[in-house]
Amino acid sequence: MGGLIKVEHRIIRNKQVISVKMEMDISGVSRTRVSICPAAEIKNTLKPEAERPRCASTPCSPIRGTVAGYQILHMDSNYLVGFTTGEELLKLAHQWSEVPPEKGSVSEAVTSPTKSSALQAGDLGVHRSARLFKGKSRYFQPYDIPAANGRRRRRMPSSSDTFLRSLAHGEPGRSLRAPLPLCLLKGTGAQSKSLDYLNLDRISIKESSDTEVLQVQLQHLTLRGERVFTRNKT
């Protein structure tokens, strides 16, 4: 089977970047001459992509924010509305176990992982949440692929449209209250060295899958961990 591989090597020498591009087939045989571009012609693909101009018909603007040390450069809300890390989930679980949720605050919390930095950056948070709420109606027509380059992808027929609209009346905050993955709640023999202090092996996770029970257990685990770290710091 044929195939083409495009390879780009970037060499940093004397603080200058030289790009070496080559094409080769699957077997590694070079098909074209190697081209070497001087630093001035290097397109730094490592830089964040420039934001495309937006207009009224453009889908929701990319969502930016920070999550647990990560910086989100772009998030197309037509396809992705949330991203979070295990660290953030543990923090949220700890917060939930302390403060009962208020009605109407669930939706805010859904966007909190990416919203926090927006509030820090300015008053974009409310605007962003509003855009998400406005965008919700789009999700009831999930098979309308947003237009790109002026072309709208042909919608794939589905018999699930009615069902999907029912998501609008679905359990609010269900995803928010989804149980934490077990990998965050229990340790293993492979990593017991770092988690021994939590005595995870003594906790039977399989006893109950109830979210509240797990979160209460997590709260106790977290508090226990905090005491250990406090002790280590003294």
Next chain:
Amino acid sequence: MSYSCTSRGNSQDPSSAKEPAADNPARDAGGDADSGGRDGPRRTAAMRVKKGCNSTDVGVPMTTEEDLLASAVVSPEDVLGLQRITQDYLCSPDENIYKIDFTRFKIRDIETSTVLFEITKPPTDKSGEKRDIDPNAGRFVRYQFTPAFLRLRQVGATVEFTVGDLPIENFRMIERHYFREKLLKSFDFEFGFCMPSSKNTCEHIYEFPPLSEDVIREMILHPYETQSDSFYFVDNKLVMHNKADYSYNGGT
């Protein structure tokens, strides 16, 4: 110095061994964003691209998580035999002796080149390295997709990563996606050799498996029951294990 590549590795859904299209350039594929960051000049790596093997799960001995946890070394064949998502990690963060660190991650729709998501991790300072967090917390991510995401056919995932002072021979990633206890698809990609102290970029092409409307409906209805394990190997030994779960209801 750094090298970058785009390649399409080998991926199989459980029902058939799907080979990449002959007229498309071979590309590798990658996995989840991870934590870390490095400073300082990097060297180029004379990349050696190896076509993904056409091995399938058929004929691979079935393995269980319990067996692998008891094993001293986990090999690629071991994880290819897993029939479900693991509940625990199969290696500790300390086993990443090569200090592989993912610093940037981007996904895009191949057909429209629409960038769907891009994330980067600034280099952490010394004081930030010893954070009081669960070591597993940095190995797990959660995505909230919309139903439209399930209609995509090909997604390109660009991964940027740095490596430590040790050369990396035969760097390979196997990523397995499950919905509940059903294997949706297994992706198998080889990065090849990575030079020590290098920064590398690679784009991976994920070809979505064909999904019935019933399965799509269930995946949307049951958020975070779609999960993935990303296993990273050096010299056929497991060195990293990342996890992710997914919802497709747009956060509703």
